[in-house]
Amino acid sequence: MSWFGASKQAEKSETPLPDDGFGNTVIADGNDLYTTEEGGNTSKVTYQEASGAPVETKSPLGYSVGWAAIFCLNLNQMVGTGVFSTPSSVLEGAGSIGLALFYWVIGFVIAAATLAVYLEFAAYFPSRSGSEVVYLEQAYLRPRYFFPTVFAMQTVILSFSSSNAIVLAQYLFRMAGSTPTAWQQKGVAVASYTIACLFLVFSTRWSLRLANLLGFVKLATLVFVAITGLVVLGGHTSVKDPKANFRDSFSGTSDATAYGATNAMVKVIFAYEGYSNAFNVVNEVKDPVKTLRRSAPISLLAVAILYILANIAYFAAASKEDILASKQTAASILFQNVFGETSAKGLNFLVVLSAFGNLVAVLIGQSRVIRECGRQGVLPWTGFWTSTRPFGTPLGPYFVKWALTVIMILAPPAGDAFNFIVDLGVYPYTLFNFALAVGLFVLRWRRKRVGLPTADFRAWSIAVSFSIVANLYLVIMPWYPPDTGADGGDVSFWYGTYVATGLGIIALCAVYYWVWIKLLPKLGGYQMRQELIELDNGEQTHKLVKVANSDVARWDSEHDVTGRTVRQRVGYGEEKPAE
Numbered sequence: 066m067s068w069f070g071a072s073k074q075a076e077k078s079e080t081p082l083p084d085d086g087f088g089n090t091v092i093a094d095g096n097d098l099y100t101t102e103e104g105g106n107t108s109k110v111t112y113q114e115a116s117g118a119p120v121e122t123k124s125p126l127g128y129s130v131g132w133a134a135i136f137c138l139n140l141n142q143m144v145g146t147g148v149f150s151t152p153s154s155v156l157e158g159a160g161s162i163g164l165a166l167f168y169w170v171i172g173f174v175i176a177a178a179t180l181a182v183y184l185e186f187a188a189y190f191p192s193r194s195g196s197e198v199v200y201l202e203q204a205y206l207r208p209r210y211f212f213p214t215v216f217a218m219q220t221v222i223l224s225f226s227s228s229n230a231i232v233l234a235q236y237l238f239r240m241a242g243s244t245p246t247a248w249q250q251k252g253v254a255v256a257s258y259t260i261a262c263l264f265l266v267f268s269t270r271w272s273l274r275l276a277n278l279l280g281f282v283k284l285a286t287l288v289f290v291a292i293t294g295l296v297v298l299g300g301h302t303s304v305k306d307p308k309a310n311f312r313d314s315f316s317g318t319s320d321a322t323a324y325g326a327t328n329a330m331v332k333v334i335f336a337y338e339g340y341s342n343a344f345n346v347v348n349e350v351k352d353p354v355k356t357l358r359r360s361a362p363i364s365l366l367a368v369a370i371l372y373i374l375a376n377i378a379y380f381a382a383a384s385k386e387d388i389l390a391s392k393q394t395a396a397s398i399l400f401q402n403v404f405g406e407t408s409a410k411g412l413n414f415l416v417v418l419s420a421f422g423n424l425v426a427v428l429i430g431q432s433r434v435i436r437e438c439g440r441q442g443v444l445p446w447t448g449f450w451t452s453t454r455p456f457g458t459p460l461g462p463y464f465v466k467w468a469l470t471v472i473m474i475l476a477p478p479a480g481d482a483f484n485f486i487v488d489l490g491v492y493p494y495t496l497f498n499f500a501l502a503v504g505l506f507v508l509r510w511r512r513k514r515v516g517l518p519t520a521d522f523r524a525w526s527i528a529v530s531f532s533i534v535a536n537l538y539l540v541i542m543p544w545y546p547p548d549t550g551a552d553g554g555d556v557s558f559w560y561g562t563y564v565a566t567g568l569g570i571i572a573l574c575a576v577y578y579w580v581w582i583k584l585l586p587k588l589g590g591y592q593m594r595q596e597l598i599e600l601d602n603g604e605q606t607h608k609l610v611k612v613a614n615s616d617v618a619r620w621d622s623e624h625d626v627t628g629r630t631v632r633q634r635v636g637y638g639e640e641k642p643a644e
Contacts, residue, residue, distance in 0.1 A: 104192025137280025141426030142339025158329025160321030163314030173369035181524035188520035195437025204504030217438035227473035279422030294378020435462035442607035492567035
């Protein structure tokens with residue numbers, strides 16, 4: 066299944082492929098040097114610029130990701146708790162039932178267009194996990210190491226998932242019928258996130274099986290909600306006049322404000338976030354292009370259909386006024402009106418499972434993103450980020466996510482500070498998504514100029530352009546002030562503080578890059594060179610090392626363009642004899 070793109074046979078270049086004197090195929094484009102590498106998950110060759118992290122010929126994380134895991138990883142991240150609560154706020158912003166439902170369709174089209182962008186990138190780099198890490202690295206080659214450094218630093222800094230854990234804790238207390246203190250809620254959130262991490266650290270295979278189980282439970286829950294809505298519409302329940310909201314469904318559209326309508330659209334777009342999660346584990350998928358091309362669109366389509374049917378169910382079970390006035394979630398109103406008051410506890414249990422599945426899916430995907438950042442060599446302590454010992458899992462990234470999440474759960478007080486922290490990572494993510502969509506055109510142009518083969522999948526250019534426009538909209542929208550003024554957002558201070566702070570974090574990462582890669586080498590009389598090293602469990606990674614100006618010529622003569630040495634080195638200046 067292919068949307069907004071076409072499968073095609075890769076066109077092979079007729080240009081002879083030279084080597085670098087070490088037996089490696091190298092294609093030069095000015096100072097950019099492209100190499101050919103093969104992974105163990107596909108017979109397709111990866112052509113990538115040599116400064117990128119090396120292709121791991123055998124994935125140290127195994128090859129346990131199949132079609133079901135792809136489906137469930139995407140579904141688990143897309144469907145958290147938002148589908149049970151977001152519809153009421155979307156309705157409030159849209160002003161009418163009809164426009165609110167139409168927003169969910171538009172959100173699906175935007176997600177499908179951007180999914181096509183990811184599919185084409187994956188077709189170019191079928192043996193690299195980490196999605197955006199790889200795609201930005203290869204799309205924006207100059208300044209060298211700039212995008213990898215900035216993206217890696219902000220990814221690690223903003224890798225916490227505190228809001229998801231807090232929401233899970235809130236629903237656990239609702240299920241128990243208890244009102245917690247702030248610290249009780251924080252404690253349960255920390256415990257929940259710790260349990261999620263412990264489920265994953267000991268086995269990659271079993272962590273994926275857990276994600277599959279939670280994904281299918283979540284799928285069954287949404288199917289149940291959808292069927293319940295259809296039964297209500299059929300007049301087979303005690304709900305009176307279930308079709309009332311659909312008779313004049315666009316009534317109230319004119320009352321919507323520009324800020325409210327825009328905010329509603331953004332909520333819908335982010336409700337689909339997660340359709341690209343499986344691209345974080347591409348090197349763990351056998352025949353990844355074919356498998357992703359089939360499973361990823363199906364997961365998005367299934368979620369879109371269930372989102373729309375769930376909204377129809379909510380609007381059939383309660384009046385527009387009741388949904389907007391209630392402090393409960395739209396799903397709670399549905400269950401209470403159809404099954405009675407006691408059904409809310411059952412719903413809370415299903416929401417808890419949904420939230421836990423979201424935690425697990427995000428942990429699995431983000432751990433690969435952070436690990437790939439470490440494999441680029443731009444983070445200190447390379448082995449910490451890339452090693453999979455002793456359980457064959459990325460322990461370093463798991464630990465970092467756990468530690469930062471625990472800090473962000475415990476440190477900020479409830480209210481403005483917590484809302485600010487939750488919003489903080491949104492804008493940098495949006496900017497890099499915009500850069501990713503633009504980067505696909507850049508990558509196409511560069512590969513065509515060099516004469517590299519085309520990909521097995523090519524997104525329609527109109528779809529890529531639509532994705533660019535949609536992401537540009539998300540870049541611009543946060544600067545639009547609320548109707549209530551500059552202090553009228555979800556915090557009591559300036560509404561754009563989180564946007565400015567997000568940009569500030571990116572700027573600080575850029576300053577770090579300039580100091581580390583440009584200023585210090587100039588002052589210290591050395592140059593940065595990448596070294597390809599192999600760790601104990603077969604992990605392959607780059608490490609940036611300092612080479613004195615007087616030793617640069619010798620270093621370059623002893624290493625190929627990827628940083629691999631003819632002598633088997635552990636590190637610069639530490640040789641070990643070839644066996």
